[in-house]
Each structure stands twice: as C-alpha cells, then as structure tokens.
Amino acid sequence: MPDVTLTVDGKQITAPAGTLLIEACKAAGIEIPAFCYYPGLSLQAACRMCVVRIEKMPKLATACTTTVAEGMVVQTETPEIVQARKATLQLLLGNHPLDCPVCDAGGECELQDMTFKYGAASSFYAEPKNHREEQQWSPVVYFDRPRCILCYRCVRMCGEGMDVFALGIQNRGSSAVIAPNVPAHLSPDQLAHVDCEQCGMCIDACPVGALTSGTYRYKTRPWEMNHVATVCTHCGDGCKTTLGVRSTSSGAEIVRGDNRDKSGINGDFLCNKGRYAFDFANHEGRITQPLVRKDGTLQPASWEEALSVAGSRLKELRDSRGGAALGVVGSNRITNEEAYLLQKFARTVLGTNNIDHHRTADYVAFAQALAGHADRAASLHDTLKAPAVLVVGGDPTTQAPATAWNLRSNVRQNRARLYLANVEPIKLRRQAKGFLQLAPYGYNALAAYLAGDEAAAAAAAADHAALASFREAVKAEQDLLILIGAELRGAELKRLIEFGLSIPGAKLALLADYVNSRGAADMGLLPDMLPGYTPVGSQSALATEYGAGTQPELTKPGMDLLEIFDAAARGNLAALYVVGSNPVGRLGIDPATLKDTFVVVQEMFLTETAALADVVFPAANLYEKGGSVTNSYGDLQLVSKAGDTAGVRSDFELIVRVADKMGADVRKLVPFGTSTGLRADMGQTRGAQSGEADRHAIWLAANNLEPRLSPFDPFAILDEVQRLVPGYNVLRLQLLSGNDQHLSPATPATVDLSQRRDLVSPSGDSLFTSGTLGRYSSMLGDLQRNQAQQLVQIHTAAD
Amino acid sequence: MSNVANTIFSPELAARFDHLVTLYPVKRSALVPMLLYAQDEIGYVSDAAVSEIAQRLSLEELDVRNVLSYYSMLRTKPAGKYNVQVCTNISCMLRGGYTVLEHCKQQLGIGHKEVTPDGLFSLEEVECIGACCWAPAMQVNYDFHDDLTPEKVDVVLEMYRKGQGKDVK
Ligand code: SF4
Ligand code: SF4
Ligand code: SF4
Ligand code: FES
Ligand code: FES
Numbered sequence: 001m002p003d004v005t006l007t008v009d010g011k012q013i014t015a016p017a018g019t020l021l022i023e024a025c026k027a028a029g030i031e032i033p034a035f036c037y038y039p040g041l042s043l044q045a046a047c048r049m050c051v052v053r054i055e056k057m058p059k060l061a062t063a064c065t066t067t068v069a070e071g072m073v074v075q076t077e078t079p080e081i082v083q084a085r086k087a088t089l090q091l092l093l094g095n096h097p098l099d100c101p102v103c104d105a106g107g108e109c110e111l112q113d114m115t116f117k118y119g120a121a122s123s124f125y126a127e128p129k130n131h132r133e134e135q136q137w138s139p140v141v142y143f144d145r146p147r148c149i150l151c152y153r154c155v156r157m158c159g160e161g162m163d164v165f166a167l168g169i170q171n172r173g174s175s176a177v178i179a180p181n182v183p184a185h186l187s188p189d190q191l192a193h194v195d196c197e198q199c200g201m202c203i204d205a206c207p208v209g210a211l212t213s214g215t216y217r218y219k220t221r222p223w224e225m226n227h228v229a230t231v232c233t234h235c236g237d238g239c240k241t242t243l244g245v246r247s248t249s250s251g252a253e254i255v256r257g258d259n260r261d262k263s264g265i266n267g268d269f270l271c272n273k274g275r276y277a278f279d280f281a282n283h284e285g286r287i288t289q290p291l292v293r294k295d296g297t298l299q300p301a302s303w304e305e306a307l308s309v310a311g312s313r314l315k316e317l318r319d320s321r322g323g324a325a326l327g328v329v330g331s332n333r334i335t336n337e338e339a340y341l342l343q344k345f346a347r348t349v350l351g352t353n354n355i356d357h358h359r360t361a362d363y364v365a366f367a368q369a370l371a372g373h374a375d376r377a378a379s380l381h382d383t384l385k386a387p388a389v390l391v392v393g394g395d396p397t398t399q400a401p402a403t404a405w406n407l408r409s410n411v412r413q414n415r416a417r418l419y420l421a422n423v424e425p426i427k428l429r430r431q432a433k434g435f436l437q438l439a440p441y442g443y444n445a446l447a448a449y450l451a452g453d454e455a456a457a458a459a460a461a462a463d464h465a466a467l468a469s470f471r472e473a474v475k476a477e478q479d480l481l482i483l484i485g486a487e488l489r490g491a492e493l494k495r496l497i498e499f500g501l502s503i504p505g506a507k508l509a510l511l512a513d514y515v516n517s518r519g520a521a522d523m524g525l526l527p528d529m530l531p532g533y534t535p536v537g538s539q540s541a542l543a544t545e546y547g548a549g550t551q552p553e554l555t556k557p558g559m560d561l562l563e564i565f566d567a568a569a570r571g572n573l574a575a576l577y578v579v580g581s582n583p584v585g586r587l588g589i590d591p592a593t594l595k596d597t598f599v600v601v602q603e604m605f606l607t608e609t610a611a612l613a614d615v616v617f618p619a620a621n622l623y624e625k626g627g628s629v630t631n632s633y634g635d636l637q638l639v640s641k642a643g644d645t646a647g648v649r650s651d652f653e654l655i656v657r658v659a660d661k662m663g664a665d666v667r668k669l670v671p672f673g674t675s676t677g678l679r680a681d682m683g684q685t686r687g688a689q690s691g692e693a694d695r696h697a698i699w700l701a702a703n704n705l706e707p708r709l710s711p712f713d714p715f716a717i718l719d720e721v722q723r724l725v726p727g728y729n730v731l732r733l734q735l736l737s738g739n740d741q742h743l744s745p746a747t748p749a750t751v752d753l754s755q756r757r758d759l760v761s762p763s764g765d766s767l768f769t770s771g772t773l774g775r776y777s778s779m780l781g782d783l784q785r786n787q788a789q790q791l792v793q794i795h796t797a798a799d
Numbered sequence: 800m801s802n803v804a805n806t807i808f809s810p811e812l813a814a815r816f817d818h819l820v821t822l823y824p825v826k827r828s829a830l831v832p833m834l835l836y837a838q839d840e841i842g843y844v845s846d847a848a849v850s851e852i853a854q855r856l857s858l859e860e861l862d863v864r865n866v867l868s869y870y871s872m873l874r875t876k877p878a879g880k881y882n883v884q885v886c887t888n889i890s891c892m893l894r895g896g897y898t899v900l901e902h903c904k905q906q907l908g909i910g911h912k913e914v915t916p917d918g919l920f921s922l923e924e925v926e927c928i929g930a931c932c933w934a935p936a937m938q939v940n941y942d943f944h945d946d947l948t949p950e951k952v953d954v955v956l957e958m959y960r961k962g963q964g965k966d967v968k
Contacts, residue, residue, distance in 0.1 A: 165859050165862070167861075168859075168861040170865050172869045179864070179868075180861075181861040
C-alpha cells in the first residue's frame with residue numbers, strides 16, 4: 001500500500017495506508033498506552049486508554065482502531081488526554097484490589113505502570129470493593145476475578161489465536177465477568193474449569209494479574225529472577241522461551257517459563273510445554289552424582305572413580321574387541337555441538353561408525369531430495385507468510401504447536417490458503433481451504449498420485465473426485481509452502497519433495513519431534529552419514545579429519561540403532577555409550593540383552609536404560625548449558641544456560657572427560673586454545689593488570705565474541721562445525737545476538753534411498769507428553785490427569 | 800422433520816428453528832430469538848436447550864451462555880407458571896409502582912426472582928415495560944395489566960390462580 005504522511009506530536013511520520021495509528025506511532029517511537037489492543041488480534045476498543053486528539057475530529061479518538069490518513073494531525077499526550085486516561089484508570093481501579101505487593105503481575109503489570117504514569121492514585125469511590133475468591137480453572141490457569149479489567153485479550157487470544165474458544169464473557173455492565181467453558185453447575189466438583197489446550201496464551205496476554213499460571217503463581221517477583229532466553233526442548237519448532245531463574249542453595253532453580261520479549265522465532269507464541277514443562281529440571285529424581293555398578297548395584301562414586309572406570313574399560317574393550325564391537329546412541333535434545341562432538345568421539349576415539357539416535361523424521365531423504373535446491377528449504381518464518389500452504393501428514397496442533405499457531409495466524413491475517421492431506425480429520429482443517437481425507441496409510445500413494453501416477457489414486461483416498469480437485473488446487477499454487485509429517489520417508493518422501501520442487505517458488509520442510517531432532521541428523525548421529533549428510537566412505541574433508549581410509553571400518557556404514565541391540569543380543573556388543581536417550585525403554589529392549597555389554601549412560605534420571613548401566617554420569621539438560629540447536633526447519637538458534645543443578649555436568653564436558661580418560665588427545669577432539677587459538681587474561685591476574693582483563697571482557701561482549709580457552713566451551717567446536725559441515729555456514733554474530741538463522745542441507749545427492757532401512761519412529765507425543773523426559777515433568781503429569789478427568793466428565797455428561 | 804435428531808423441543812418449535820436459521824446471512828444471528836422461543840416453551844433456558852441451540856447454530860455452548868447471561872429477561876432457572884413482572888421505572892415509581900410490588904410480595908409470599916412453592920407464580924421487579932401512560936403497570940407472562948392499585952392486583956392474581964387469566968406466549 002502507498003505510504004501516507006501524518007503529523008504526530010509535531011513530528012512528521014509516514015506509514016503504509018491502512019496502518020493503525022497506534023502501530024504507526026509505535027514504529028515512530030511514540031508509545032500510546034493500550035490495554036485491550038493486542039497486535040494481530042481483532043480490534044476491541046474496550047478500554048479507551050489509547051485515546052488521542054485528532055484534528056477535525058469532534059471527540060478524542062481511539063488510536064487502536066483509527067487507521068492513518070494523509071495529512072492527519074495527532075496529539076498523543078496533552079492535558080486533556082492525560083485527564084481522560086486518568087479517568088479511565090480511576091474507573092478501572094474502582095473495584096481493583098490493591099494487592100500489587102503480592103500479585104504475580106506486580107512489576108510487570110500494564111495497569112500498575114499506567115497508574116504510576118498518570119497518577120490515578122486516589123479513588124473517588126468510597127464503596128467497599130466487591131471481592132471474589134480466586135478460581136482454579138485448570139492445573140495451570142488461575143483466575144482472580146477482581147483483578148480483571150475486562151480487556152477481552154484472553155477471550156480473543158483463546159478464540160482467534162488458539163482456535164479453542166474456551167473463554168467467554170458473561171453477564172453485563174459492572175457484573176460482566178470472564179467465564180471458562182465448563183460452568184460450575186456442570187462440573188462434578190461444582191467449580192468452573194477450562195477444557196482447553198492449556199497453552200497459557202491467555203495468561204501471557206493478560207495485561208494485569210487476573211490470569212495467573214499454576215507453575216509460577218506466588219513463587220517470586222519478576223525482579224528477583226534472572227531472565228535467560230533459550231530454546232524450548234519439547235518439540236521440533238524450537239520456540240525461544242525465557243526462563244526465570246532464581247538462585248538456590250543447590251544452584252539456580254528455574255521458576256518460570258514465558259515469552260518475555262517476544263523477540264524469538266515464535267513471535268508471540270509458546271505452548272504449554274514451553275511455558276510450564278521446565279520442571280523436570282527441578283525433579284527430585286535427578287541424578288546428581290556419578291554412579292558405578294559394584295557387586296551388581298549402581299552405587300554413588302566420585303567423579304574421578306566413575307570417569308576412570310568408564311575411560312579405562314572403554315579403552316580396554318576398544319583395544320581388545322575393536323571399534324566394531326562398540327555402539328553409541330545419541331539424543332534429540334542435546335546441542336549441535338554435543339551431537340557433533342559425540343559422533344566425532346565415536347568415530348575418532350572409539351573408532352566406530354556404530355552410532356545412531358531415535359530418528360523421528362527422515363532427514364537423510366530430505367537432504368538428498370533437496371540436494372542442489374538449498375533455497376527451497378523453508379524456515380519456520382515461512383509458515384507465517386507463505387500465500388499457500390500444503391500440510392501432508394502430521395498434526396501440527398499437537399506435534400508442532402508453534403507451526404500450527406503460525407498457520408492459523410497466516411490464514412487469519414493474510415488469508416493464506418491452507419491445504420491439508422491427512423488420514424485423520426486434524427484440527428487445522430478448521431482453517432483449511434481444502435481438506436483431503438486420505439485412506440489409511442495413504443501417504444505414499446498420495447505422493448505418487450501428486451507426482452502424476454494416476455494408478456495410485458485408489459490407494460490414496462476413497463473420494464477420487466476430491467483427490468483430483470485437491471491435486472489441481474495445489475498445482476495451481478505458486479510459492480507454496482509444503483510441510484511434511486514424519487509419515488513420509490525414504491523414496492516416497494523424495495517423490496513428494498520432487499513434486500514440490502515442480503511448483504514454482506515452492507519451499508519445503510520436514511517436521512520432527514524434538515528440539516534438536518534435525519540437529520542430531522545434521523550433526524551425523526547416524527551410522528551411514530557423517531555430519532552434513534556426507535556419506536560414510538565418500539571423499540570429504542570430514543573423512544580425512546576422522547581418519548576414514550586409514551581405518552577401514554570407518555569407510556563402511558556402522559550398525560544402526562536396531563542392529564546395535566541385535567548385536568548385543570548375540571553377545572557381540574562389547575560396550576554401549578548412551579547420551580540423553582532411553583532406547584531400552586522406548587524400544588522395549590529386554591534387560592538381559594545388555595548383560596554382556598559394558599554400558600555407559602549420561603542421563604538426568606534413572607531411566608530404563610540408565611538402570612542397566614555400569615556407569616551413569618549425571619547430565620545437565622538443555623536448560624542448563626550453552627550451545628546451539630537446529631529446529632525441524634533448519635533454523636539455528638542459541639541455547640543459553642539458565643538453570644544449574646549442583647553435581648551435574650554438560651554432556652559436552654562429560655564426553656571430553658571420558659575421552660581424556662581413554663587417553664585421547666583432547667586438543668584434537670576439541671580445538672581449543674591451539675597455536676592459532678586464543679590466549680587471554682580472563683581476570684586470573686588481579687592487581688595492576690585487572691583493568692586489562694575487564695576491558696578485554698567488555699570488548700568481547702561488545703563484539704558478540706566469546707573467549708575460547710577451555711575444552712568444555714561448545715563454541716570451540718562450533719568453529720570446526722562451521723569449517724567442515726556442509727550447510728553450516730553459521731553467522732556467528734547473528735547466533736550470539738540471539739537471532740535465528742536458516743540453514744539448509746548442502747550435500748550432493750548420492751544415496752540410493754530405496755536401499756536405506758527405514759528407522760523413523762515418531763514419538764507420538766500429545767500436547768501433554770514429551771517422550772521419556774515428559775515423564776519427569778509433574779506439570780505435564782497434572783495436565784494429563786486433568787485431561788483424562790475431563791474426558792470422563794464429558795462422557796458422563798453425555799450419558 | 801427437525802434438522803436435529805432427538806430434539807428436546809416440540810415438533811412445531813423444532814420446525815420453526817429449522818426455518819429460523821435460514822433467515823439470516825449468518826446462522827448465529829438466530830441466537831437471541833431462539834433463546835427466547837426456547838424459554839417460552841420450556842419456561843426457562845435449560846442446559847439441554849443451550850446444547851441444542853449451540854448445535855443448531857454451530858456455536859460453542861460457551862457462546863450461547865455468553866449471550867444468554869447478557870439478557871436479564873432470559874432465565875436459566877424455571878419461573879412460576881405465571882411470571883409476574885412489576886415495573887418500578889420512573890412513571891410507575893411516581894404512580895405507586897413500589898406499592899404494587901410490595902403488595903405482590905406480600906400476597907404471593909415471595910421476593911424478587913422467587914417462585915411460590917406450588918410453582919404457580921413467580922415475581923420480578925422489572926424496568927419500563929412500555930405502558931407508562933397507564934402506570935403503574937405489570938405484566939403476567941405476556942399479558943399487560945395497568946392502572947393498578949393493590950385491590951386491582953388482588954383481582955388479577957385471583958383470576959390467574961383460578962386459571963382464568965390469559966396465558967399468551
Ligand atoms: S490456556 Fe490457552 S487454550 Fe486454555 S483458555 Fe487459555 S488461551 Fe485458551
Ligand atoms: S482476564 Fe486479563 S486478559 Fe482477560 S479480560 Fe481480564 S484483564 Fe483482560
Ligand atoms: S511449540 Fe514446541 S518448541 Fe514451542 S513451546 Fe511448544 S513444545 Fe516448545
Ligand atoms: S487500546 Fe484502544 S480502546 Fe483499548
Ligand atoms: S415506567 Fe413502568 S411502564 Fe414505563
């Protein structure tokens with residue numbers, strides 16, 4: 001749209017026609033207060049805080065609903081406006097409790113800020129306040145009615161934003177009240193509840209402390225926490241979540257997760273897991289000291305003892321039985337640096353390609369199919385802007401909630417055309433222009449049919465006319481974004497991607513389950529692929545680096561996850577090294593399988609796998625370390641240390657220490673402080689030179705740089721990743737500034753996908769589960785029970 | 800044939816609802832008339848009525864409750880067979896509306912928004928019912944009685960008690 005020019009507070013500003021005055025002012029650095037206005041949601045004009053004086057208009061006008069016009073002359077802060085806002089505040093405060101000193105929102109409350117600014121400190125009302133008890137609507141949503149200022153943000157957020165519509169507004173005038181969708185009189189406990197997705201977006205949007213969160217309420221005050229922006233561990237979208245951290249006697253406890261500055265890749269959004277499910281970090285079952293098996297039982301041991309036992313035994317087994325008898329299982333939740341280091345450790349120290357992880361999507365096929373088309377890999381940002389989107393398989397609402405949020409916003413705000421093909425009537429169909437009901441297991445047939453194989457129609461969908469028109473509609477699109485669920489793998493996935501590539505401007509993404517599922521594959525936690533999807537045995541800088549060629553077993557693919565356990569069952573697995581994964585529990589492995597295997601596990605909890613180990617190292621989780629992760633889309637983001645639990649160490653450090661105990665040259669494993677590396681005074685010297693160290697630290701910080709003096713610094717290995725891994729040409733300043741950057745695979749297509757074994761097994765997580773880790777989140781447990789109870793209620797109500 | 804299987808409404812009302820939803824560009828516009836007709840038939844808007852109306856209009860039950868709670872003349876509890884609504888707005892107030900209300904309370908033995916034990920009468924104090932020229936006035940179900948005095952009120956109530964009053968819906 002063409003720009004219009006207007007004058008605000010005597011300053012000329014320009015904005016595209018159609019822009020709301022409040023947004024135009026914000027862009028020009030002029031803040032207009034607002035309670036009910038929320039960017040991206042429908043306009044409400046309920047609070048009148050945003051009133052401004054516009055020349056030639058008879059009355060004060062609401063900036064949140066007025067669009068800019070050529071020549072408009074606006075005053076945003078005059079005595080008249082101040083008086084109007086003050087009066088509004090006085091009315092709002094008429095029945096507002098004065099409990100800021102204990103209210104969760106105190107210190108972060110928009111009403112408090114405005115009262116402070118406009119000085120509506122004394123009230124004209126002498127009547128007693130109308131107090132109502134606080135209500136618990138769910139394990140995570142609490143409502144404190146007297147604090148509510150009826151801005152309707154929560155109602156719109158839940159309805160328009162979440163497409164849940166669990167909140168409404170009831171009664172009228174001064175008795176108007178926000179009401180949840182399970183009224184008290186229909187609830188077995190005679191209390192009102194929400195039957196909803198428990199995302200907490202309503203709490204986030206609430207400008208005051210009327211909606212509060214079950215995890216955080218009354219725990220601390222905003223200014224008593226440190227706020228650390230990092231990445232949520234629970235799904236492949238990788239939302240930025242800000243963790244509120246407080247010091248405790250045993251480290252630093254995470255007390256809150258929220259979307260504080262909304263600067264992340266997820267914009268406004270966080271789902272229940274990103275917001276509440278950090279509590280596994282504080283679980284009392286955390287392992288906080290090394291355990292070593294003695295006389296058949298795992299017993300606490302010193303670090304020195306545990307590291308020595310693990311290191312010497314691994315070395316012995318490698319030397320006596322060879323690398324081919326060792327296996328390594330990596331994780332979907334460790335950082336890229338850790339995953340890279342783990343495979344490097346496997347390949348260079350253990351001397352084996354027997355390394356795998358729980359694969360939740362076929363990124364090898366994805367990378368192969370997109371070879372030579374790096375610009376066709378989509379970013380999560382594209383879900384918010386693409387004019388048309390095709391989603392084949394998956395259920396973003398539950399598996400990738402941020403993706404679903406973006407798609408809904410895109411449909412609502414930009415009228416994007418959404419096409420879905422699924423075997424289930426997934427919830428996103430409510431936003432879809434076209435929904436194609438596939439026949440059971442119809443994904444491969446659909447891929448073939450889309451690619452032009454008419455014979456596949458019968459197996460794809462029962463309704464052939466619908467199938468044909470669906471294909472026609474999709475093919476007529478340009479700049480189509482294609483999101484693919486884990487149902488498609490191997491050659492069929494490639495076929496679908498090739499169809500996608502035939503559409504001009506189309507971009508593609510493959511959705512996986514956890515924060516670094518993509519990174520695990522990118523970093524080569526695979527028996528047949530080195531980092532960057534470089535096939536084992538091919539010529540590459542990586543191969544040279546890892547000594548493939550000199551060690552013949554490194555030129556051939558190793559054993560995959562199932563083969564590793566098959567080998568164990570046959571008694572051919574001498575040692576198993578597991579990092580942050582629970583294959584025994586997930587694959588239902590018989591414990592006897594590992595009776596002849598020396599098992600080392602880095603874990604937070606005594607999982608089924610850890611319970612069988614000979615040595616268990618207490619590991620830090622993603623919220624307790626630094627590094628980077630790559631989401632399903634290939635968006636790389638920075639992970640920062642928020643929490644701290646005494647007695648645990650990062651997986652990175654543990655791998656380095658074990659390698660050291662095996663006698664490996666640590667400097668080769670992690671290139672730190674090498675002859676070309678950095679040496680600096682980091683403040684060890686005090687006295688006359690201390691200023692020098694501080695200046696140096698300031699200089700590094702100002703340039704978004706980090707010192708690299710320790711083998712435990714993940715960024716030491718990021719250099720190597722950047723140097724050697726195709727596609728990981730990371731912009732360091734971008735990463736360290738907390739911004740996401742999009743990476744796409746950059747390897748030539750050389751693999752015969754039809755010959756690769758399909759080992760993808762999606763975790764099948766729901767909104768309230770998160771693999772093995774989720775079992776240790778008591779909030780997720782509460783939400784599951786709450787959900788189950790509600791289902792019972794709904795059924796009994798229906799009978 | 801009703802568009803809803805197992806409708807809780809009479810066949811006539813169900814048919815009327817089937818038609819009603821076709822009259823508006825958006826279905827939900829039929830919400831307020833539906834609530835009112837449902838109340839007229841059942842005596843109040845029951846949970847079952849809320850469910851069926853939500854179903855008919857493709858709304859959440861919460862949406863229906865939101866609107867329902869906005870209107871003070873829509874009830875979610877049964878009223879008496881004869882709902883006595885006494886106006887105490889300005890004209891009526893000036894001409895003895897409160898006396899009429901007090902008299903009703905005494906005669907029926909119930910207060911505002913209450914129902915007699917036999918379920919015959921309920922009482923409500925309401926705002927202007929548009930009969931100001933003949934104030935004070937009251938309404939029993941949809942029938943008007945005006946220019947009231949306590950004596951006239953007794954006659955009116957007696958008439959209904961005997962089942963002789965008009966009972967238009
Ligand atoms: S938690 Fe989310 S789904 Fe539940 S009421 Fe709030 S916004 Fe709606
Ligand atoms: S609960 Fe919060 S968001 Fe919802 S209307 Fe009240 S003040 Fe606004
Ligand atoms: S959408 Fe995914 S990444 Fe975002 S908060 Fe939820 S689980 Fe975490
Ligand atoms: S922000 Fe404009 S009226 Fe509330
Ligand atoms: S004031 Fe009673 S009818 Fe109008």
